[in-house]
Amino acid sequence: MTRLIDGYGRTFPYLRLSLTEACNFRCSYCLPDGYRPDGRPGFLTLDEIRRLVRAFAALGMRKIRLTGGEPSLRKDLPAIIAAVAATPGVDTIALTTNGCTLPRHVRRWREAGLTALNVSLDSLNPARFAAITGHDRFADVWEGVEIAQTLGFASVKLNAVLLRGVNDDELPAWCEYLRDRDVSVRFIELMRTGDNQAYFERHHVRAERLEADLREAGWMLQPRARDAGPAREYAHPDYRGRIGVIAPYSKDFCAGCNRLRVTARGDLRLCLFGEFGIPLRPLLQSDDDFDALVARISMQLGLKAAGHGLHEGRTGMTPHLASVGG
Incomplete structure (x- = not known):
């Protein structure tokens, strides 16, 4: 049973751990000018990550998602996956990646202990993909996803981030893709961050519109697993795959929050759009600080707010999603 419980009765079996802020893509909604050191x-070292994950596992954390930036830029990613997989109590190790290195590395990640994979694929149209990401790497991502499905x-x-006037007409193509594939596509409502106001105003589309289209086409909302991410997932008897919708602007979105975040430099973030971070790195330098680390983590949950401030235009400390890990 998790010992991470906040003042609103929410429990937290799920940690999103950023491994780097660097990214080799220039996605229009995140880092259109590329990553700049x-x-x-x-960023956190392998030993620091090992100590961090051990502390969270001691507090009941069962699912760890490795994020970025782009985590595959870390040359020690297989060792990090193996270290997380070896942590007692952790039973799910997931990775979110832009997918461009999947053909070369996904088998090795699976052998190291990775159990789940999320790949950013904002369009099924190669030209659109290149326009959104700034790179003509659709073929690499497609090949990697196909390999991953065999592992x-x-x-x-x-x-796929929903973008008005860019990719919001692709639901029929995605449904056809899912007809015979045991994968899930998750449509993510574009979120306002500290540096994307103009882009947000041009391209934001409410996810509820997509959900209405899904229900009209016979897709049915599924029960949510305890350690699931924030998506509302839909299934259809005629399709093998599923569709998830992440709608951060929907009513009561934060009521089901079950995840905490740690940045690539070791700050605990209680909310993606929070106003502050709690430094954990000073307590990651020695195994002797384990008890103090556990105490610092567990004491912070009383500071977690009921919800984000996106509806009021408050984006907190998040200039762009790569800075926190999404």
Whole structure:
């Protein structure tokens, strides 16, 4: 049973751990000008990650998602996966990636202990994909996803950010893709961040519109698993795959929050759009600080707010999603 419970009765069996802020894509909704190093201290080391995950597992954390930036830029990613997989109590190790290195590395990640995979794929149209990401790498991502489906992952999910006037007409193509594939596509409502206001105003489309179209086409909302992510998942008897919808602007979205975040430099974030971070890195330098680390983590849950401030235009400390890990 998890010992991570906040003042609103929410429990937290799920940690999103960023491994890097760097990314090799230039997605229009996140890092349109590319990643630019800021000279701050480096990202968490393997030993620091090992100590961090051990502490969260001691508090009941069962699912760890490795994120970025782009986590596959870390040369020690297989070792990180193996270290997380070896942590007592952790039973799900997931990875979110832009997918461009999948053909070369996904087998090795699976052998290291990775159990679930999420791949960003914002369009099934190669030209649109290149326009959104700034890179003509659709073929690599497609090949990697096809390989991943043969490796026995517990789940393979594809993430597509909904963009008005860019890719919001692709639901029929996605449905056809899912007809015979045991994968899930997750449509993510574009979120306002600190540096994308103009882009947000041009391209934001409410996810509820998509959900209405799904229900009209016979897709049915499924029960939500305890350690699931924020998506509302739909299934259809005529399709092998599923569709998830992440709608951060929907009513009561935050009521089901079950995840915490740690940045690539070791700050605990209680909310993706929170106003502050709690530094954990000073307590990650020695195994002798384990009890203090566990105490610091568990004491912070009383500070978690009931919900984000996106409806009021408050984006907190998040300049772009790569800075926190989404």
